[in-house]
Amino acid sequence: MSDAENPYDASHIQVLQGWEAVRMRPGMYVGSTSQRGVHRMVFEIACRAVNEVLAGRASAVDVTLTSDGGVRVADDGPGVPVEAAGDNGRPGLEALLTHMHPGAEPGGRHAVAMSLFGVGPCVINALSSRLTAEVRREGVHWVQEYARGVALTAPTSAGPTTASGTTIAFWPDTDIFETAQCSFAVLAERFRELAFLNRGLDISLTDERPPGRSRSVRCSFPGGARDFVDFLGAQAGASVHPDVIGFEREDPRIAGTIEVALRWRGSHEEQLHSYANSEPTPNGGTHMAGFRDGVAAAVNAHLRERRLLTEAAPDLSVDRIGDGLTAVVSVKLDRPEFSGSTRGMLGGAAVRASVSQAVREYLGTWLERHPEQAAAIACRITQDTRQD
Structure with a gap:
């Protein structure tokens, strides 16, 4: 077939802006648009919190499957820096949620890579219909809202606080995923496994979805x-x-x-x-x-x-x-x-x-x-x- 019969020029090249590439090919980033991909999203968000504990900056991680189909991951560390430049060489809140960092998180033997691809929370932000980040740091409670990877607001002070830590809640986009429902058993098995392999880790999983039948499991095993x-x-x-x-x-x-x-x-x-x-x-x-x-x-x-x-x-x-x-x-x-x-x-x-x-x-x-x-x-x- 000649070029005249099947022309191909610059007009055939599609340029995707922002998070369009992630949303068009989600499987490249979380492996699947089935429930398995949703689990990858949970592990990707939990990874940062788990490594806060393993680094000695936090004492526990709490993961909650909320009644409205969301997932909330909280730690009691010092809180992600809100300022754009970050501190201690770590990214600030918006950089964490909007900039891709391919590859496993650095740290060698002292860090856990819970996801296969290690692309960071920004991809989960892009694949969520909405995401809320809360940071309690240096006496201030900060909140920021996102929709499909785009910030709806700048980090906003919600008042003073005596606590510290980071909480990220996200809702997998049902326009992308076949289901937004996580398996409590699958998540509990992986978190239990991590706690066995890392003596200092204390991680809990709570399921608020069954009406009147909330269930939870806490994983902490000093015997390794x-x-x-x-x-x-x-x-x-x-x-x-x-x-x-x-x-x-x-x-x-x-x-x-x-x-x-x-x-x-x-x-x-x-x-x-x-x-x-x-x-x-x-x-x-x-x-x-x-x-x-x-x-x-x-x-x-x-x-x-x-x-x-x-x-x-x-x-x-x-x-x-x-x-x-x-x-x-x-x-x-x-x-x-x-x-x-x-x-x-x-x-x-x-x-x-x-x-x-x-x-x-x-x-x-x-x-x-x-x-x-x-x-x-x-x-x-x-x-x-x-x-x-």
Whole structure:
């Protein structure tokens, strides 16, 4: 077909102004216009508040699903700077809500990236029919209203206050999303997960939508990954040993920390959950491979020392040793290397070696110092081997 029959010139180029591009292709920014995209919006707004707590600037985060279909996220930190320039290198309120900041929030191991795309609250503002920001800072209560990403007012003083913190409430635009309704269960699961992985985090979720049947859950777990394993194993059958085996270690070789908790239970189900910088890694990666290496090495060494494996017998396989094992493996790295853009698999050969060594050393020592529980674990594993 010739150019004359199918002309293409500058008149065919569409230029989108302001937030039109975001609203025309919302899936590029929140992944979907289904309920999954609405959940991404909640996580994006909650991310800033959660990181305020992890940075020590706030003590708690409160998320509320309001009766009129909105979502309100509040923290008790110092409050987002209202002035345009901001302070401490952080953006002011209007910059936060109108300027895109692509990529995950800086902070390395000390920050959580709760959304896949890390585009910031400004995109949620553009995809909301309305948004209200309230800041309580330095004795003044500030309020600003937005509609579809556009400021309706400048930040306006609503009077004095003795409190501090930031509250952002938004209503997903039903012209864009198939539903504006969030799943309480989905949000609670993710917030609970974050609280398990970050001991200092206190986050609550309240659902005001059911008439006369408001429900809420508070997530705060000082035991960290140990509490997580207890939670995961609550309905997985009786435990082989009473104690959860767990440790946390910093390793400068990977510029990060390793936290591991595990327990063998009576069921044959294996539950292994891995995370990198508090993000789930459903496809595993080097941290999970290192964990499996370390567990296998420690258990096989213990069995040989107790002469439960002969010198001629081969090592038990990782799958055999992992039968009935519930474990959480969490690494927090300053410079995580993910395989692929979705961050579902962690890379980095040094991570595998570091996790393997840490697990092998700690689990080996634990088995030596807890002979009765170690015997129960060994009996379970070797009995299953004999049944084969």
